[in-house]
Amino acid sequence: xxxxxxGRARARAVVLSTAAAICSAAAAAGxxxxxxxxxxxTKPDRDAGLQAFAQxxxxxxHPRCVNCHVPDAPLQGNNSRVHYPPIQRGVDGRGTAPLQxxxxxxxxxxxxxxxxxxxxxxxxxxxxxxxxxxxxxWLGLTGPALCKVFRDPKSNGDRSLAAIEQHMIIDHLVAxxxxxxxxRTLPPLDKAAFDxxxxxxxxxxxxxxxxxxLRKSVGTTRAEAKREAQxxxxxxxxxxxxxxxxxxxxxxxxxxxxx
Amino acid sequence: xxxxxxxxxxxxxxxxxxxxxxxxxxxxxxxxxTKYGCGIAVCGACTVHANGQQLRSCVTPVSAIAGxxxxxxxxxxxxxxxxxxxxxxxxxxxxxxxxxxxxQVMSAVALLRVKRRPSDAEIDQAMSANICRCxxxxxxxxxxxxxxxxxx
Numbered sequence: 001x002x003x004x005x006x007g008r009a010r011a012r013a014v015v016l017s018t019a020a021a022i023c024s025a026a027a028a029a030g031x032x033x034x035x036x037x038x039x040x041x042t043k044p045d046r047d048a049g050l051q052a053f054a055q056x057x058x059x060x061x062h063p064r065c066v067n068c069h070v071p072d073a074p075l076q077g078n079n080s081r082v083h084y085p086p087i088q089r090g091v092d093g094r095g096t097a098p099l100q101x102x103x104x105x106x107x108x109x110x111x112x113x114x115x116x117x118x119x120x121x122x123x124x125x126x127x128x129x130x131x132x133x134x135x136x137x138w139l140g141l142t143g144p145a146l147c148k149v150f151r152d153p154k155s156n157g158d159r160s161l162a163a164i165e166q167h168m169i170i171d172h173l174v175a176x177x178x179x180x181x182x183x184r185t186l187p188p189l190d191k192a193a194f195d196x197x198x199x200x201x202x203x204x205x206x207x208x209x210x211x212x213x214l215r216k217s218v219g220t221t222r223a224e225a226k227r228e229a230q231x232x233x234x235x236x237x238x239x240x241x242x243x244x245x246x247x248x249x250x251x252x253x254x255x256x257x258x259x
Numbered sequence: 260x261x262x263x264x265x266x267x268x269x270x271x272x273x274x275x276x277x278x279x280x281x282x283x284x285x286x287x288x289x290x291x292x293t294k295y296g297c298g299i300a301v302c303g304a305c306t307v308h309a310n311g312q313q314l315r316s317c318v319t320p321v322s323a324i325a326g327x328x329x330x331x332x333x334x335x336x337x338x339x340x341x342x343x344x345x346x347x348x349x350x351x352x353x354x355x356x357x358x359x360x361x362x363q364v365m366s367a368v369a370l371l372r373v374k375r376r377p378s379d380a381e382i383d384q385a386m387s388a389n390i391c392r393c394x395x396x397x398x399x400x401x402x403x404x405x406x407x408x409x410x411x
Contacts, residue, residue, distance in 0.1 A: 084301070085388035097312070098369035098385050104300040104315050107323045115299035115318055125323070 035170060037162035037218050038199045040206075044214050049204030053147050055197040059187040060138060060146065064177035068129045070139045078185045093129040101127045109181035117181045119172060126173065130157065147208035160219025161202050168198045261321045265290075266334035276322035280314070281305045283321050284331060292332040292361050296390075303389030306362040306369075307331050313369040332361035340371050340410055347406035355393035363389050367403045376407055 059065060067075040067083075076083040090096040095103070105127035107120035119126050130136040134157045138146050149155045151164070159167060168174055178191040189197065201207075205214025220228065262271045265288065272287050284290045284307070293316060296304030300315035307316045308330040335341035344367045354360050363386070370377055370385040377385065382403050391399070 086384055097373040098366065099388060100312060103313050103388070104318065106315075106319045108320065110299065110318050112299050112318075114301070118318075120323075123323070 033223055035166050035221055035223065037165050037221055038202045040214075040216060040218060041203045044203065044205035046204065046207045046210070046214060049201050049207040049214070050210070052197045052201035052204065053208065055189060056150075056194070056201060057142065057146060059177075059189055059194050060150065061142070062177070062185075062187040064180055064184065064187055066139055069136055070129075071135060071137045074129055075139075078183075089129050089132055089135070091132050093131040094127075101125070101129075109179070111182060113183045115181075117176070117184070119176050121172070128173070134158070144209040151206055151208060160221075161206050161215060162218040162221045162224070165198055165202055165218070166221050169195045261325050263324050263326060264328045266330060267328075267337070272321065274321060277320045280307065280316035280319045280321050280324055280329070284316060284329075290331050290333055294358055294361060296359065296362070301390070302359065302362070303366060304359050304362040306365040306389070308365060308369060311369075311372060313366055332365060335364060335368055340406075341368050343406040343409040344368050344371065344402070347402040347409065350405060351398050351402040353395055353398040353402050355391075355395050359389060359391045359393075363391065363399055367399070367406065370403065371407060371410065375410060377403070379404075 060069075063075070063078055063080045067077075067080055073086060073088055074083045075081065085099060087099055087101065088096045090100070095101045102125035104116040105125055106116075106118040107123065107125055109117045109119070117127075134155070136149075136155065136157055138149050141149060151161070153159055156164060157167075175191065177187055180186070187194065202215075202218060205216070207214055260271050260273050261276065261283075262269065264270070265284075270288065272283050274283055274287055278287075281293060281295060284293050285295070293307055294304040295317060296302035298317050300318040303315070305315055305317040306313050308314065309319075309324055309327045311328075311330075314324075336345045341364075344364055348354065348360070348364060353363075366386055366389050370382065374381055374385075379400070382400055386396075386399060386403065
């Protein structure tokens with residue numbers, strides 16, 4: 001095989017099946033609709049919750065997660081070095097033109113060592129950081145400080161506990177951390193164990209330290225919140241229609257004839 | 260079969276969906292202006308535009324560009340910005356060996372499409388994703404500035 005053929009073979013080996021990426025994104029969308037959040041136990045165990053978060057923390061601080069959960073520019077690789085090229089987050093977390101994430105991060109992982117990873121969202125490049133208005137940065141944080149940034153809707157992308165669980169368990173970019181392509185280390189827990197620790201932390205009141213009150217409600221998932229908003233809108237629309245019908249059925253008003 | 264527009268013309272290619280765009284351009288369609296450099300999206304030699312945004316064609320499966328408008332170096336001078344960059348490249352005699360230069364030009368055009376008057380720092384940042392083994396960076400920088408002045 002000459003160098004050009006070898007190059008072609010390597011390059012041809014770059015990509016896996018896009019169909020698989022599209023299917024996984026579609027499966028994630030279906031899973032989002034049917035996702036049932038874990039509820040808080042009637043007798044939550046704070047120590048068990050704190051132990052569960054200690055396990056989650058090991059994953060959250062792993063380069064597969066923390067490389068994009070940073071103040072501004074992303075990091076890169078197993079030792080979280082400065083990203084090449086010097087990409088910036090941008091408003092939507094997808095880079096700043098003309099250097100967007102999707103210039104290099106395609107719809108799927110490359111099979112080649114050191115090539116940029118990728119994943120597809122509805123068949124399009126889906127690689128991104130958190131957006132500028134919600135950076136979800138926990139670089140440099142550990143323990144309770146990290147836990148509170150992770151749990152607080154003001155710093156976690158406006159997520160309730162139910163929405164955090166949904167994001168951790170079914171989001172395809174989170175799941176990418178366990179399918180990162182060649183040469184990238186895996187988080188210290190496997191995905192099933194990670195999911196289990198997420199549930200355990202929430203079941204036990206989502207504690208971050210030894211003193212604050214435990215959480216009593218997990219709130220709504222994004223799908224539930226959307227359904228509730230739609231129901232409220234439908235109720236409001238029905239009331240408006242009923243009002244108009246009542247108005248139409250009422251006897252016509254007549255003006256008094258002036259004498 | 261994957262369909263897209265290449266330099267303004269509709270094309271259909273019957274290749275496996277995971278074939279990198281670079282090999283479709285070079286082998287299937289015979290446009291060899293776009294170069295194979297590192298093969299892992301690091302050097303920028305394989306840069307093309309997809310719907311006006313730059314794209315590393317060596318790591319992009321052809322299935323990902325279905326329905327998009329692809330522009331390669333062969334057609335970059337078809338619009339005002341591309342022509343200005345090409346002319347600036349010639350004025351500054353940027354090219355040495357030339358292997359990386361089609362990618363450099365594509366990246367320069369992508370920059371000037373979104374920033375008509377880029378600062379020195381913006382030029383350095385945008386062009387930092389393209390590597391030149393001959394070290395023509397100073398001439399590349401000057402040519403981008405010159406092209407920006409030409410389209411102002």
